[in-house]
Amino acid sequence: MKIVEATLFALGIPFVEAFAHSVRSRNSSDSIVVRLRAEDGTVGYGEAVARPYVTGETVASCLQFMERTLWPGVQAFDYPNWSGQEPIPWLRALAVPTGHSDKVVVNAGGMAAESVVAWNAARCGFELALVDCLLKSAGVSLGELLPPRRSVTYSGVITASSIEGAVKHAKRFKQFGLPHLKVKITGEADYERLAAIRAAVGPQVSLRVDGNGAYTVESAIATCEALAEFQIDSAEQMIPRGDPQDLARVQAASVMAQMADESLITLADAKALIEAGACRGFNLRLSKCGGLGPTLAIADLAQTAGIQVQVGCQVGETAILSAAGRHLAAYLPEISFCEGSYGSLLLREDLSRRPIHFGHQGLAKPLKVPGLGVEIQDALLEKYAEQIITLPTQVA
Template identity: 85%
Template sequence: MRIVDATLFALHIPFVEAFAHSVRSRSSSDSIVVRLRAEDGTVGYGEAVARPYVTGETVASCLEFMERTLWPAVQATDYVPWAGQDAIAWLESLTLPTEDAAEADTSVVAWNAARCGFELALVDCLLKSAGVSLGELLPPRHPVTYSGVITASSIEGAVKHAKRFKQFGLPHIKVKITGEADWDRLAAIRAAVGPAVSLRVDGNGVYSVEGAIATCEALAEFHIDSAEQMIPRGDPQALATVQAATAIPQMADESLITLADAEALIAAKACRGFNLRLSKCGGLGLTLAIADLAQAAGIQMQVGCQVGETAILSAAGRHLAAYLPEISFCEGSYGSLLLREDLSRRPIHFGHQGLAKPLKGPGLGVEIQDDLLEKYAQQTISLSAKAV
């Protein structure tokens, strides 16, 4: 099946409340939505979230790579719809360039956000055309329970959010830490939620090796279940040094972008957990390949999210989280809890106790409102297939 046209929407959807961590504070989403139309008229949607401090991609460079490299490859391919064949093999068959042949932008670690946007749109489009749900390819193995995330706000603000999450019944909370008043923040949060709630921390790479070790030692009394990306991306041996020095399981996030990263982290025994984020890791196919390595090595898996993602990435993440054999934590699916308006016609956000229903509709299982794409688009790029 041929894809006959594509539209790229660079969005700005305001947040209900600003979200901050040690690297950036955000008050709106900056997703890129990819809309593909097949020759039979079926339309599919994908989403990319470009983060220069993660993959090196910006919104501008991501759009350029999509238009210059990914779209020509997509429009030149005759895709085989899914018809009961092996799901992983079918996902791998949706071949997309992972690198720009010109290698013009050496600041980019991998064009994973761009690839994810097109891959999810292809999956959504081809499965819709066949009348099949992604949940049939990746059948759910267990319910999905989402975490709350406390941003890098004041201690008073952190306690306010902690109490709200406890009232909502969330069993897991992640706390963004910055190196300033970390102990005081965690002490106040633990006092607010009690001993039964699982707490973990995320440093977004702000600490040195020595600082990460000292911080983990100081916070251990609060029974922290994981410490995510405490040090910057770099030599896996540095993260291994942190892991060896603390009982708190270290979780790789920005250090885990490619399959090669996963192999190097495992070889170095650098961490006990991988944070799998679809836009960061390059879509479903590449993320599942990383998950296979993690499972074989006994690495725990967390399904993470990008701040401000819409229902498109949230839906794909939910399918992934439900399908993986075992995950330690799951994040995302905030929908209208964070966005002023989400793109899906029906709410996608999780409910009480963080529980979320499986998605059973065709494709990704969400119905996207084109009028909201047009409403929030800061830039729109229309692409058409060349006549053969």
């Protein structure tokens, strides 16, 4: 199946409330939605969330890379329709072909190509749009390829706002029955923050922390030790991305399970982390890891190595990434925690016709509608787009 048309929507959907962690605070979603049209008229949607402090991509460089590098490859390719093949190889065959072009120098938004770890957000945007398009064309749900093993239980994530604000959020999540909470920490008053949250939610709720690389090896070890009394299930990315041996030092000195997030972008990262014994958990995020195919490959490796996986999300993601994340979380053999599907809890309006956010106790059922399982409203794409780019179609 040939893809004949592509449109990029760089969005700015306002948040209901600002969300902060140690690196940044944001007030709106800056997702890029990729809309592809196949030669049979079927339309599919994918989503990329560019994060300069994660993969090195910015919205501007991501748009350029999609237009100059990915789109020519996608246009030239004849994609295999889904007709009952082995799902994982089929998904991996959708990896957007680029040849040497990952090396193409893109310099936009102040971000030079050399500082890009991988163009994974851009690739994820195209890969998900291809999956959605090709499966819709075949009338098949992604859930038929990746059969769900369970319903999914979502965690609440608590922004690094004031301690009073964090406690307010924790109480709201607890009222909603969420059994798992992740707390963003910054190195300032972490003990007081966790003490207040633990007191507010009681002993039954599972708590974990995410430092977004704000700590040194020494301060990470000290913080994990200080917070251990609050029964923290995992400490995510305490130190910045770097030598896996540094994270291994934190893990070796801490009783708390370390979870790699920004340190885990590529399959090579996963191998290096496992080899170094750097952590006990991986946070898998589709936009960070390059889409379903590459993320499943990392999950495979983790399972073999006895590393726990968590399915994470992007702050401000829309129903598209949330739906893909739901399929992934429902399919994987074992996950420790799952995040995402926050929809209109965070976004003023989400893109799907029917909400896909979770219900009471964080529970959500697998999605069964063809493609990724969301019906995207083009009118909302247009309403919230700060930029709409129709990519040039090459004449064969």
